[in-house]
Amino acid sequence: MMGPGGLDGARRLMSGETSKPKNIASTLKRFGAYFAPYWWAVLLAVGIMLAATWTQIEAPRLIGQAVDCYVIPNPTGCWYASITTDITTEARMAGLGQLALALLGLFIVGAALSSVQFFSLRWIGENVLRTVRRDLFAKLMRLPTGYYAENETGNLMSRMTSDTDTLQQVFAFGLNLVLSSIILLVWISIEMVRANVGYALISLIVVPIMLVATFYFSGEARRAFRRARAEMGSVNADLQESIAGVREAQAFNREEENIEQFERTNAANRDANVRAAAFTSALSPVLEALGYVSLAIVVVVGGVSLLRNQPLPGTTEVVTLGLVFTFLQYSQRFNQPIQQIATLWTNIQSAIAGGERIFGLLDTPVAIADKPDARPMPEIQGHVVFDNVGAEYKPGEPVLKGVDFEAQPGETIAIVGPTGAGKTTIINLLPRFYDVTLGAVKIDGIDVRDVTMESLRKQIGIVLQDTFLFSDTVMNNIRYGKPDATDEEVIQAAKLVAADEFIQRLEQGYQTVLGERGAGLSQGQRQLIAIARVALNDPRILILDEATSSVDTRTERIIQRAFEQLLRGRTSFVIAHRLSTIRNANQVMLLKDGIIVEKGTHTSLLAQRGAYYDLYMSQFRAQDTEGDAPNASLQPAPALGD
Numbered sequence: 133m134m135g136p137g138g139l140d141g142a143r144r145l146m147s148g149e150t151s152k153p154k155n156i157a158s159t160l161k162r163f164g165a166y167f168a169p170y171w172w173a174v175l176l177a178v179g180i181m182l183a184a185t186w187t188q189i190e191a192p193r194l195i196g197q198a199v200d201c202y203v204i205p206n207p208t209g210c211w212y213a214s215i216t217t218d219i220t221t222e223a224r225m226a227g228l229g230q231l232a233l234a235l236l237g238l239f240i241v242g243a244a245l246s247s248v249q250f251f252s253l254r255w256i257g258e259n260v261l262r263t264v265r266r267d268l269f270a271k272l273m274r275l276p277t278g279y280y281a282e283n284e285t286g287n288l289m290s291r292m293t294s295d296t297d298t299l300q301q302v303f304a305f306g307l308n309l310v311l312s313s314i315i316l317l318v319w320i321s322i323e324m325v326r327a328n329v330g331y332a333l334i335s336l337i338v339v340p341i342m343l344v345a346t347f348y349f350s351g352e353a354r355r356a357f358r359r360a361r362a363e364m365g366s367v368n369a370d371l372q373e374s375i376a377g378v379r380e381a382q383a384f385n386r387e388e389e390n391i392e393q394f395e396r397t398n399a400a401n402r403d404a405n406v407r408a409a410a411f412t413s414a415l416s417p418v419l420e421a422l423g424y425v426s427l428a429i430v431v432v433v434g435g436v437s438l439l440r441n442q443p444l445p446g447t448t449e450v451v452t453l454g455l456v457f458t459f460l461q462y463s464q465r466f467n468q469p470i471q472q473i474a475t476l477w478t479n480i481q482s483a484i485a486g487g488e489r490i491f492g493l494l495d496t497p498v499a500i501a502d503k504p505d506a507r508p509m510p511e512i513q514g515h516v517v518f519d520n521v522g523a524e525y526k527p528g529e530p531v532l533k534g535v536d537f538e539a540q541p542g543e544t545i546a547i548v549g550p551t552g553a554g555k556t557t558i559i560n561l562l563p564r565f566y567d568v569t570l571g572a573v574k575i576d577g578i579d580v581r582d583v584t585m586e587s588l589r590k591q592i593g594i595v596l597q598d599t600f601l602f603s604d605t606v607m608n609n610i611r612y613g614k615p616d617a618t619d620e621e622v623i624q625a626a627k628l629v630a631a632d633e634f635i636q637r638l639e640q641g642y643q644t645v646l647g648e649r650g651a652g653l654s655q656g657q658r659q660l661i662a663i664a665r666v667a668l669n670d671p672r673i674l675i676l677d678e679a680t681s682s683v684d685t686r687t688e689r690i691i692q693r694a695f696e697q698l699l700r701g702r703t704s705f706v707i708a709h710r711l712s713t714i715r716n717a718n719q720v721m722l723l724k725d726g727i728i729v730e731k732g733t734h735t736s737l738l739a740q741r742g743a744y745y746d747l748y749m750s751q752f753r754a755q756d757t758e759g760d761a762p763n764a765s766l767q768p769a770p771a772l773g774d
Contacts (some may be wrong), residue, residue, distance in 0.1 A: 159487050166260045177252040178311070180245050185315045187242030189323055192461030194231050194238070200454030202227045209452035250308050257303025261296060267494060268292055276500040277565045278525065290368040291493050295486035302483040306476045313469030320466045324459065330444035331437075331451060335430050335459055338422045342470060345422070349415040356408035357485040363401035370397045408481070416471060423467030430459045500567055502584050509583040512591045512672035514541030514703030515576050516562070522570030523557050531557050533726045534571070537719070539703050544716065546708035548747075549723035555707045558723075559675045562705065563592045575673070593671030593702075599662040601653075606635055607642040609661055613669045625668035631660035674704040720744070 167174060200209035202224040205217050213227060268291060280288075324332035374390050433444065434456035443450050473480075516539040523532040532554045539545050547555045560566050561573050564585055572579045580588055590613075601609050610625060611617040617625075622642065626632040634657055638644040646652060653661070666674070708714045714734050721731040722744045730737055730744045737744040 156484060159484055159491060162491050163260075163487060166263055167256065169263075170256050170259060173252060173256050177249055177256065180249045180252065181312050181315055184242050184245035184249055185312065185319055187238045187245065188316060188465060189319050191235055191238050191242075192458045192465065193323075194235055195461055196452075196454035196458030198228060198231045198454075199457050200452050202231070204453055206452050206454065209454050246312075249312070253308045253311070254304055257300075257307055261300055261303055264299065264490065265292065265296055268296070268490060271494055271496070274498050274501075275496065276498065277560075278499070279496070287366065287369045288493070291490055294368065295489050298479065298482045298486040299490075301479045302476075306479055306483070309469075309472050309476060310480070313473055316469050317466060320462050324462055327455060327458065328444065328449065328451065331430075331433065331455070331459060334433050334444070335426060335463055336466075337429065338426045342419055342422050345418045346415065346470075346473075349418070353408050353415075353481045356404055356410075357482045360401060360404035360408055360482070360485070362489070363397070363404045366397045367394075367401050370394050419467075419470050423463075423471065426463050426467060427460065430456070430463050434459060500564055500585075503582065506582060506584045509578065509587040509591065510576070513576050514543075514672055515539070516673070516703055516705075517574045517577075518558070518561075518571070519574060520571035521561065521568050521573060523554075523561060523566060524569050525566075530569075531726050532568075535726075535728055537721060537728065537731060539705075539719065541703055542701055543718040544704045544706060546706050546714045546717035546720045547723060548708050548714065548720060548744075549729075553723035554726040555723055556677060557726075559594075559677060559705050559707065562673065562675065563589045563594070590669070591671055592673045592675065593666035593669055594675045594677070595659070595662050595666055596677045599655075599658045601646055601658055601661060603646060605643050605645055606638065606661060609646065610642075610664045610668055612665055617668055622664075622668060626661075626664045628667050629660055629663045631657075631664045634660070672702060674702045676704065676706040722747070 194212070197210060197212040200206045201212050201215055202219075205215050205219050205224070207215055207217065212231070215223075215227075272288060272292075321332070321336065324335060370393060374394065434451050437444055437451040438453060438456065441450055518535050518537050521532055521535040522530055524530045535554075535558065537545075547558060549555055557566065561568060562575075562580070564580055567581065572581075574580070575588075602612065607619065607622055610622045614621075619642070623632060626635055626642075635642055635644075706717065708717070708720070714720055717734065719731055720734055720737055722729045722737070724743070730740065730742050732740070738748060
């Protein structure tokens with residue numbers, strides 16, 4: 133089980149993530165699995181790409197033929213037509229015109245094919261990206277609540293936004309350019325070797341140097357970008373936390389400190405990106421310089437062979453002027469995709485680093501999951517047993533130690549104790565937000581680990597102190613747990629818990645759209661909507677976690693009456709902080725350091741004169757005595773164990 137962690141812990145986690153060695157081949161293989169369902173579209177795109185590449189390969193050959201056949205006629209170098217050295221000017225002009233039309237046709241066809249190729253790869257990329265985002269979101273929904281205590285929300289959001297944005301940039305443009313460039317490089321190399329092996333080997337002599345430069349600079353850039361992606365997660369985390377806590381920051385005059393903290397995080401992200409940019413910006417000019425060296429080699433070697441009328445080493449054929457022009461075109465086209473890849477290398481490296489972070493999240497083990505043979509939970513009657521239960525967030529640090537108790541159907545169990553005693557842990561074990569590390573939690577004799585979580589949780593209702601409402605209508609917020617509920621059922625649930633009256637007074641009643649987290653409503657109104665949401669689900673087990681601690685006395689009385697309606701016939705577990713709740717409970721359990729110190733009814737525990745009696749006498753005796761006074765109900769009941 134995972135437990136709460138701080139900001140530094142989350143950042144150490146991110147730092148460790150960037151320091152571990154990464155397997156690029158594995159990352160690319162994972163991406164390949166996402167492209168697999170679109171294999172037919174990939175094959176179609178590759179076919180179009182091959183056709184478009186052919187037009188780029190054929191153009192230099194035709195330019196070379198224009199020279200050898202018609203500019204400086206050379207029968208040995210002209211395969212395009214049958215010519216002689218004394219070919220007439222009219223025939224040469226006609227031949228050049230035909231080749232010009234052929235070249236024009238190649239350019240038009242190539243442009244059209246490239247357009248279709250770009251669209252098809254973009255379509256594939258967007259569908260793959262949609263699937264990646266879907267899998268990421270599904271993973272976030274399945275991870276246990278403890279995972280979110282150790283990982284910042286902003287960092288997780290960065291996986292969904294910033295990291296996937298880098299993938300989108302590559303899928304939109306890089307995928308098309310990289311694939312077409314690779315095909316072009318291979319095809320040009322083959323054509324150069326077919327034309328003249330010796331000339332080709334000499335012309336491509338700088339390629340190994342290009343590869344060494346590319347691998348060195350790309351390796352350094354990848355490490356820098358991996359760090360930059362992690363730092364971007366820190367920026368998002370700081371931003372999310374600062375916005376969520378802006379009221380506290382202003383209340384405690386912490387604006388300047390927060391600005392300084394954000395500036396430090398932002399500067400770390402800048403430094404990582406600047407380092408990455410240093411390597412990527414160095415790669416492009418290095419490759420460009422090597423490209424010019426390649427062109428110089430083609431011109432010098434070909435020119436020397438022509439002037440001396442001697443074949444190159446390892447060959448028997450003399451280089452023709454047309455072949456020199458063809459190789460110049462090939463060298464330019466060979467260098468161009470390499471430089472394009474270098475230009476895109478920033479995005480490619482960033483995408484690989486982002487992909488590693490995405491797959492790292494997707495590979496996070498789900499600590500709490502259904503067993504392979506888990507069965508649906510039958511309709512719950514409400515008999516709950518904690519059998520020697522132990523639980524811990526960190527290995528070796530138990531939070532609960534041998535907790536034993538039994539709740540009969542329909543009983544209300546009040547749980548009291550100091551902060552950190554384990555109260556919230558107990559109620560989190562019932563719906564399996566966490567799992568026990570010792571013993572078992574059983575409902576109606578069935579271990580909760582043996583049933584599906586969906587069938588278990590749909591029969592458990594939870595009302596927390598910090599109510600979460602969505603930016604949606606009041607109607608949809610209430611029916612959140614039961615999407616198929618009718619409007620009439622929603623209204624009945626609201627009436628049951630006394631929420632209908634204030635809802636009807638809203639500007640658009642049940643169709644009023646709430647602000648973020650229910651902004652615009654009071655704390656008590658938000659609580660009533662949350663209670664109505666639970667009432668609509670009609671759960672068999674009810675969990676109340678300090679659900680009235682943040683409301684005024686009048687609202688508390690309204691909510692208490694709502695609870696009275698909701699608790700009837702249901703087994704309920706209440707983290708109690710009001711004396712009225714404790715008095716009405718069938719059982720009261722006093723926890724301390726993960727152990728049930730005392731349990732019984734309020735009256736029986738007072739009679740024992742033990743730890744519960746001491747707590748009562750030190751905090752509540754005076755208020756309890758005033759409970760019969762006329763105005764006693766106007767005073768909020770003090771918290772027990774706070």
